[in-house]
Amino acid sequence: MIISANSKHYQNLNEDLRKAYAKHKKVTIKDVNGQRYIGCGLKGDYNLDIFGTPGNDLAAYMDGPVVRVSGNVQDAAGNTMGSGEITVCGSAGDAPGYAMRGGTMYIKSNVGYRCGIHMKEYKNSRPAIVIGGCAGSFLGEYMAGGIIIILGLDKPRDAEIAGYRFATGMHGGVIYLRGGIPKARISNEVMALACDEDDKKIISQYIDGYCSRFNYDRKDILNEEFVKIIPRSKRPYANMYAYV
Amino acid sequence: MNFLNPEFQIIRDKDRCIKCGACVRQCSYEVHVSDKDTGELYTNDINCVACHRCTSICPTRTLTVKKNESVYRESANWTSDYINQIFRQAETGGVLLSGMSNPQPYPIYWDKILLNASQVTNPSIDPLREPMETRTYIGAKPDKIEFDSNGKLKTKMPPQVKLEMPIMFSAMSFGSISLNAQKSLAAAAQQCGTLFNTGEGGLHEELMPYKDCAIVQVASGRFGVSKEYLDMGRIIEIKIGQGAKPGIGGHLPGEKINEDVSKTRMIPIGTDAISPAPHHDIYSIEDLRQLVYSLKEATNYQKPVSVKIAAVHNSAAIASGIARAGADIIVLDGFRGGTGAAPVRIRDNVGIPIELALAAVDERLRSESLRSKVSLIAAGSFRNSADVVKGIALGADAVYIASAALIAMGCHMCRQCHTGKCNWGIATQRSDLVKRLNPEIMSQRAANLLTAWNHEIKEMLGGMGINSIDSLRGNRLMLRGIGLSQKELDILGIKHAGE
Incomplete structure (x- = not known):
């Protein structure tokens, strides 16, 4: 089923989408132009193909569906998402994957500030974000679980792969960086290590996912070493207080 | 030595105490201790937070929690709270953390507001007899x-x-x-x-x-x-x-x-x-x-x-x-x-x-x-x-x-x-x-x-x-x-x- 978003208000568009999912498993929305909350709270085994630029909070609280965006996305895509998949054939704005708890996001190019902030994991539910380009500042802020992989493909020569205050307050999960990042950008709460065999398996699995979605060759990505960033403690503020 | 003075004192009336040990078992702050050999009960006053679990549970009402009468030299400025807090911070270097609500004597406006009641005109209503809506x-x-x-x-x-x-x-x-x-x-x-x-x-x-x-x-x-x-x-x-x-x-x-x-x-x-x-x-x-x-x-x-x-x-x-x-x-x-x-x-x-x-x-x-x-x-x-x-x-x-x-x-x-x-x-x-x-x-x-x-x-x-x-x-x-x-x-x- 195909819906044309045209210049519809988001409430009308989302109402149309809910109606469409009452009958169909696969829906395509065309001509999206900044409408917010598309697929917000959508739960179940659905497919959503989006053409254009969805607005903020794409697929927020989503649980299960597979979303593909042919275009860029604005802020907070995948906000508090529970499971499912979002593929963005372009760049994402600020705070993609905020408090994401499960599922996967593949972003072909860059992400803005605070990507993966408050990401969490619990038991088998381990969210992952794969970023093909570079990230803004505060990547993985307060990150409490899950995986972020950042590739820095097509990175300008004088740019860094991620902005300042990288992984501030991180106390869980892991970030893999292709190539590395200057120490001055990394917060005191984390440490950089070399990848072991288990890490390489995880990276390889997500690189395959990335390559199949965006037509890249594995070899062109695995030609550089990856660095692993993990928190020093899962209790970063354990010794901060005096009880009275 | 941590310089701290106990805030509270536990008074145990030895005539009433039957040494049942309920206070020892009930206190998570480990205020009450029983001597392994003699069964005598002692108190670590410094740990007491005045939660009154022991005084409530004691079957013979043996225990009383009192404010510690041993005082610092009185000062309206340097109260014992401020002195103790500095001792705690000097010891730990930590941010002071506490629970419940602001205990300071700021104005409480509820206590300075009075309610009206009807007299003669617009008579009052008896809620026991008449419908009264709080929904x-x-x-x-x-x-x-x-x-x-x-x-x-x-x-x-x-x-x-x-x-x-x-x-x-x-x-x-x-x-x-x-x-x-x-x-x-x-x-x-x-x-x-x-x-x-x-x-x-x-x-x-x-x-x-x-x-x-x-x-x-x-x-x-x-x-x-x-x-x-x-x-x-x-x-x-x-x-x-x-x-x-x-x-x-x-x-x-x-x-x-x-x-x-x-x-x-x-x-x-x-x-x-x-x-x-x-x-x-x-x-x-x-x-x-x-x-x-x-x-x-x-x-x-x-x-x-x-x-x-x-x-x-x-x-x-x-x-x-x-x-x-x-x-x-x-x-x-x-x-x-x-x-x-x-x-x-x-x-x-x-x-x-x-x-x-x-x-x-x-x-x-x-x-x-x-x-x-x-x-x-x-x-x-x-x-x-x-x-x-x-x-x-x-x-x-x-x-x-x-x-x-x-x-x-x-x-x-x-x-x-x-x-x-x-x-x-x-x-x-x-x-x-x-x-x-x-x-x-x-x-x-x-x-x-x-x-x-x-x-x-x-x-x-x-x-x-x-x-x-x-x-x-x-x-x-x-x-x-x-x-x-x-x-x-x-x-x-x-x-x-x-x-």
């Missing part, structure tokens, strides 16, 4: 109501939630309080036709039977937030701030994240649960609107969305923004509100009294024709039913209580919630302590409190010649100030007694 509907109200030619309602009503009385239980997460404590509140809310609030800690599966009387909270850490969680709540509350710690986030230490808490919050066992003060996706009223509407979209506009803020200097302007951001409910939490843990300096110095904030917000929303677009909930230390009546007359639709409910369940206000050693089984996750709190008994006690207050509210209403709580709302003519300055009276929007 309250929470949610945005339309500006006008239209009917079609058949008398059917044409106006699409925003979602409303019915409360049998204008009192709800305020947010206390599973983690900050025990599951048994939360269960007690949930069952009491269900029994009394009102709501409890999950706090930012998810909804434990054993509380699912109470989902119809749950307010589910969403805060910056998004703990326990999922599509099901949002679907389960009657109201979704966005927590921006808390009266006890405005500008400060929540931080549940890893030692309280046991298996059950971890499951409900959906985080690993033993990890710190950090919920910082700023929502990192909210930097403006427009951003707040985005979160409000994402929650409405996610639940198909079926539930009111509430925004909770701490009462601070600019509450009125902020509340105006929240109403414009599309919230259905604004919660204002005053600086005497409780907490499971807050930095002492913040708890004791930041924020303003709920009375002033509530009056200012109600006035501002009225002057901007926004008041009917939102329900206003006041929180931050309602200690009795008269406080509730005064709060509603100052403009609240309903109030939140938390400390009062915990006291009904045994809390003795020892302000040690942050230690996780609560001897009453309330603010703890230790299974040996949690099981001391029987949810069946304690829910009845909490329900009794609500029933009693509701009856008292009806009596006060009746005395004023009012038979419905709706006629009290914002009715400041029923209030008079006593011993207040003109400025205070102006902010409260009330006259002085005798005027």
Whole structure:
């Protein structure tokens, strides 16, 4: 089923989408132009193909569906998402994957500030974000679980792969960086290590996912070493207080 | 040596003591010690927090807790509290952390406001004989109501939630309080036709039977937030701030994240649960609107969305923004509100009294024709039913209580919630302590409190010649100030007694 978003208000568009999912498993929305909350709270085994630029909070609280965006996305895509998949054939704005708890996001190019902030994991539910380009500042802020992989493909020569205050307050999960990042950008709460065999398996699995979605060759990505960033403690503020 | 003087002294009446050892077994702070060889009982006064578990449990009433009579040289400036706090910080280098609410002697305006009663004209009403309405509907109200030619309602009503009385239980997460404590509140809310609030800690599966009387909270850490969680709540509350710690986030230490808490919050066992003060996706009223509407979209506009803020200097302007951001409910939490843990300096110095904030917000929303677009909930230390009546007359639709409910369940206000050693089984996750709190008994006690207050509210209403709580709302003519300055009276929007 195909819906044309045209210049519809988001409430009308989302109402149309809910109606469409009452009958169909696969829906395509065309001509999206900044409408917010598309697929917000959508739960179940659905497919959503989006053409254009969805607005903020794409697929927020989503649980299960597979979303593909042919275009860029604005802020907070995948906000508090529970499971499912979002593929963005372009760049994402600020705070993609905020408090994401499960599922996967593949972003072909860059992400803005605070990507993966408050990401969490619990038991088998381990969210992952794969970023093909570079990230803004505060990547993985307060990150409490899950995986972020950042590739820095097509990175300008004088740019860094991620902005300042990288992984501030991180106390869980892991970030893999292709190539590395200057120490001055990394917060005191984390440490950089070399990848072991288990890490390489995880990276390889997500690189395959990335390559199949965006037509890249594995070899062109695995030609550089990856660095692993993990928190020093899962209790970063354990010794901060005096009880009275 | 840590320089500290015990705050309290335990007096044991040796003639009465039967050396049963109940005090030793009951005290999680290890105040009472029994000598292995002789069976003699001793006390470590320095550990005593005056929670009164031992004095309550002692079968022969042997024990008395007293303020330590050994005093520092008296000074109005260097009080023993300040001296002890410096000793603690010199020892640890830590930020002072405490529980419960601001204990400082700031003005309590409830105690300086008097209620009216009818005499001769507009006679008072006897609630025992005549119908008296305390039922309250929470949610945005339309500006006008239209009917079609058949008398059917044409106006699409925003979602409303019915409360049998204008009192709800305020947010206390599973983690900050025990599951048994939360269960007690949930069952009491269900029994009394009102709501409890999950706090930012998810909804434990054993509380699912109470989902119809749950307010589910969403805060910056998004703990326990999922599509099901949002679907389960009657109201979704966005927590921006808390009266006890405005500008400060929540931080549940890893030692309280046991298996059950971890499951409900959906985080690993033993990890710190950090919920910082700023929502990192909210930097403006427009951003707040985005979160409000994402929650409405996610639940198909079926539930009111509430925004909770701490009462601070600019509450009125902020509340105006929240109403414009599309919230259905604004919660204002005053600086005497409780907490499971807050930095002492913040708890004791930041924020303003709920009375002033509530009056200012109600006035501002009225002057901007926004008041009917939102329900206003006041929180931050309602200690009795008269406080509730005064709060509603100052403009609240309903109030939140938390400390009062915990006291009904045994809390003795020892302000040690942050230690996780609560001897009453309330603010703890230790299974040996949690099981001391029987949810069946304690829910009845909490329900009794609500029933009693509701009856008292009806009596006060009746005395004023009012038979419905709706006629009290914002009715400041029923209030008079006593011993207040003109400025205070102006902010409260009330006259002085005798005027």
